[in-house]
Amino acid sequence: MKLTVQDIFDLNKGLNDLGDKELPIGVAFNVSRIGRIIGDEYKTASGLRSKIVERYKEKELEDGSIRLKKDKLDEFNREIDKLTEQEVKVDIQKINLSDLESISVTPKTLGLIHKIIKEDE
Numbered sequence: 001m002k003l004t005v006q007d008i009f010d011l012n013k014g015l016n017d018l019g020d021k022e023l024p025i026g027v028a029f030n031v032s033r034i035g036r037i038i039g040d041e042y043k044t045a046s047g048l049r050s051k052i053v054e055r056y057k058e059k060e061l062e063d064g065s066i067r068l069k070k071d072k073l074d075e076f077n078r079e080i081d082k083l084t085e086q087e088v089k090v091d092i093q094k095i096n097l098s099d100l101e102s103i104s105v106t107p108k109t110l111g112l113i114h115k116i117i118k119e120d121e
Helices: 005-019 025-056 070-085 107-116
Strands: 002-004 057-060 066-068 087-089
Touching: 002 005, 005 025, 005 070, 005 087, 005 107, 025 057, 025 066, 025 070, 066 070
Parallel strands: none
Antiparallel strands: 002 087, 057 066
């Protein structure tokens, strides 16, 4: 399956939310496997994103956020867009929507993981 780096960021967050739920063992195994694969890709992409941020960072603020160099915002955005649009090929088995019926999942979580949900026929 091909995913973009943005999909990887979304899936990582959604799978973390899903990982806190009680799931049937087969579904839990598949979610855990997918989480490991996506997690590896996330680490790589997140590291690259951090390097881009460091390159354009003006200073770190007291609240932990950062201020970017105002005269470099266009370049920063181009590099971030280029990163998030990169395609990644992953070998994962989609999750059947019916496998999630036994748990409460927020629409936000479903939105984050929709790329790996297979609707039942």
